[in-house]
């Protein structure tokens with residue numbers, strides 16, 4: 427077993443080595459998962475619910491420890507990291523309601539009784555990116571476990587620490603050995619083995635659209651279902667009749683949160699032409715007030731980018747860009763990048779490609795139809811926001827924008843009890859929400875003849 431070295435993005439210093447699993451390690455873990463799943467699925471629903479609640483309590487008891495790991499490994503501000511760890515506990519608690527609610531149907535059929543069952547797939551493989559290591563993992567593993575599956579989880583090589591700790595906490599909380607295993611290693615080996623191994627019966631992938639397409643193609647060859655949560659280029663649409671002060675004050679958080687490394691980042695701001703100049707005037711102080719710095723401080727809004735290579739990629743988007751204004755960022759060690767506002771045209775690279783960094787493209791539009799056209803002028807369709815005081819317009823535009831998750835006069839996208847996921851190149855399937863656990867089951871129909 428070789429290892430890889432983690433770098434603290436705030437300091438640029440190496441701080442820990444993590445083992446890299448071999449193919450044999452992955453196959454052995456999947457074999458253990460197959461065994462553990464049989465016993466888990468056979469438990470009474472209330473026993474599975476109790477076990478998940480115990481796991482949630484263990485996470486709640488370790489929020490500070492998990493948050494500190496995320497600050498060091500990912501550079502997330504401590505306030506955000508605490509929220510993320512608490513969110514994992516909430517997703518587990520919400521999922522703990524599912525085992526006793528996975529009801530099938532009774533369908534009228536002559537001569538007998540026809541009922542359906544929600545059967546677990548067996549072993550579910552979950553592949554997670556580096557941007558929100560804990561939360562995105564929990565959106566897969568909590569409902570998958572609730573539905574009676576075992577889970578093998580591969581965190582991103584850059585950010586494995588919180589996932590590894592969650593795996594330990596599951597065991598400490600009493601989940602059976604082998605039921606929830608975290609396997610560290612490369613995507614091309616561990617992730618691909620989830621795709622090709624015949625005993626992994628469903629794959630959940632979150633990451634880039636490019637790799638997601640490959641994962642889906644591999645799953646198609648094994649006839650296994652796949653959920654994909656991919657990239658985004660979401661629009662924040664500001665109409666002239668909006669509360670402009672409120673819209674401008676909220677805009678930085680919608681794109682610079684987590685240093686823009688957020689699939690839901692509203693990385694295009696579309697502003698109605700008649701208020702374009704006024705909106706930029708209001709946006710500038712909100713951007714310069716965005717506090718970039720030491721992520722261990724409670725008053726920090728944004729930490730560093732995840733890696734030196736990623737910082738180079740983000741910086742490349744500013745080549746030839748028309749920069750309107752920038753916030754500030756620390757000098758020196760660490761992968762810092764100042765929040766940046768760029769004036770763009772719809773055909774510009776910055777307006778079309780996902781930056782995954784703290785850079786936002788602002789563009790004017792003329793009327794409602796133009797706003798919808800521009801918002802939809804992207805291969806992606808994950809999230810989006812619109813700001814207007816006109817209810818009819820809010821409904822029309824919300825229905826007209828082809829995205830999976832939209833907010834009106836708000837940027838909220840993620841709640842564990844509402845569905846989340848993308849259209850077009852942003853993904854396939856939905857996570858979270860009332861049906862989350864059902865997505866980890868397949869329907870079995872059984873007919874019982876009652877004729878004497």
Ligand code: TAP
Nearest residue numbers: 554555556582583612613617618633634637655656657689
């Ligand atoms: P990717 O390079 O796609 O990696 C995502 C995960 O897939 C990592 O764990 C990676 O492993 C693994 N992986 C890489 N190659 C693989 C392969 N051939 N087979 C199976 N697994 C493989 O993305 P990233 O750089 O981590 O994240 C940034 C991108 O993800 C952005 O485009 C962003 O929009 C998107 N994203 C989307 C969402 C949602 S919710 N839609 C959330 C977060 C991120 P290693 O890197 O460890 O080798």
